[in-house]
Amino acid sequence: MKTDLKEICKDIRCDIMTCIGHLGVGHIGGCLSVVEALAVLYFQEMNIDPANPQMPGRDRFVCSKGHAGPAVYATLANRGYFDKAELLTLNQGGTHLPSHCDMRLTTGIDMTAGSLGQGFSCAVGIALGAKLEGDGAKVYALVGDGESQEGQIWEAAMFAAAKGLDNLIAITDYNKLQIDGPVAEINDVAPLDEKWSAFGWNVIEVEDGNDVEQVAEALRHTHLCADSGRPTMVILNTKKGCGVKWIEDLGAGNHNTKVSEEQARAAVAEIRGE
């Protein structure tokens, strides 16, 4: 297993570009913004075994912003859950890799998501289950900033704090953009830190959520929250489309975008710094 997180992020980014480029279209912006979080979770933080994906007591990951499926698949493939060649089947008829994460189709996926808000509640339920079993499993949930406009997110936030689920670590991909425009203009979720804090959560904010060292440091810091009696929210200030200039420049237009194979090849070269 590779350990250089910066290199791992490059690999994951390149694989995202390649599989979405092969397909021709995809949720590229919100995939590229979460790469660092996924790399740190799957290559450093989580107690998992790709050879035994159903290992009892393993840590769980729920991608509540289910449309980041391709980013999760690229991470799983790099971590050894399945062959990288399978990434090219993304969204093809009969694939095991659909747009949105599906626990019944994909090896290594712990929860189905796609209808925003629900995955986060499911993660809370998993964290409650782990507490009841007393197996020491931690549960990580990735939430979108646009997704945080869903009322269900806050229902779940309230419940997780009320039940003292300190084995739950959530991550907000705060890239500030949603389909229709800037989050601040559509229906502002700020101040996220104060909201989560007011809901009874530990809050850690990361200035640059696409700096893998900062993300790694923040997730190491969550270890201190293990017996705090509170769930923990890590807010990552990220850039939607991070790592590929023309996609970053599309702004809110990069949510679900056409990507040609030629553009994907150029992006891979850009990511590799060639």
Added chain:
Amino acid sequence: MEMRAVYASVMAELMSADKHVCILDADLSKASGTHKLYAQFPQQMFDCGVAEQNMASIAAGLASYGFKPWIESFTPFATRRICDQIAISVCYARNNVKIVGTDPGISAELNGATHMSMEDIGVLRSIPGIVIFEPVDEVQLRAAIPVVNAYEGPVYVRLFRKETPVVFGEGYSFDLFKADTLREGKDLSIFVSGMMTADAVKAAELLAAEGIDAELINVHTIKPIDRETVLASARKTGAVLTVENHNVIGGLHSAVLETLAEEKIPVCAVAVPDRFGEVGKIPYLRGVMGLTVENIVEKAKRAVSLK
């Protein structure tokens, strides 16, 4: 005995036997009859407060972790309010969650239209993978709950929670996927569900006195409907009446019509017309909605006349 008391006592037995069986509430455990179980099973009872969407998805998460969660609320909040959570977190993800909706249709009485779900079966019936079960009496309920718990997959239990006449006798044997023939007959088939079953029994007796020999079948599981029994009876008698405490659109009537779509058999209905509910006690609401023994007799004759 109240239906909710029967339900709670069987759930207590199941929770004692299996620590993975658990109940989640949305501030209505008193209505569901399970409130007192909180003291007895503190590790298996969870009140989510007034947040049904969260409750449904939390249950899905628990199910994915090997638990057997039952969620409870009033019928409208256990179905139409959380339709998407049932569709995606529960059914699409194939998470083993049981859903109990109390006070179906007119039995919501004084809570009125907002709490009076006439459409819950219709809302859920087009979601793949869900089983929809509506118990008739305490005998059937007592037999059914362990079977529903043992079934691997989502089940909606449409639970009339108060006292209701006993229809089934001693020795009753329950099969979740098999309709119960209460009376054999040759002139028409009456397919009935839930609280209307006792009324249909009376109606069949009145019809018999007038020389009409009705076959009476309790369709306790509306989805998947027992096609074999429905088809065999309808073909035998050549006339059908459906009787239910639900909107005429989307419930038992629709399920029977779909089953008989290729048969040349008249199918009449006693059901709530396509309208919302209103406040009132059950006898008043029966009159308003046409859910009476007299209307069953009248519509049965109509079905026979159409043969």
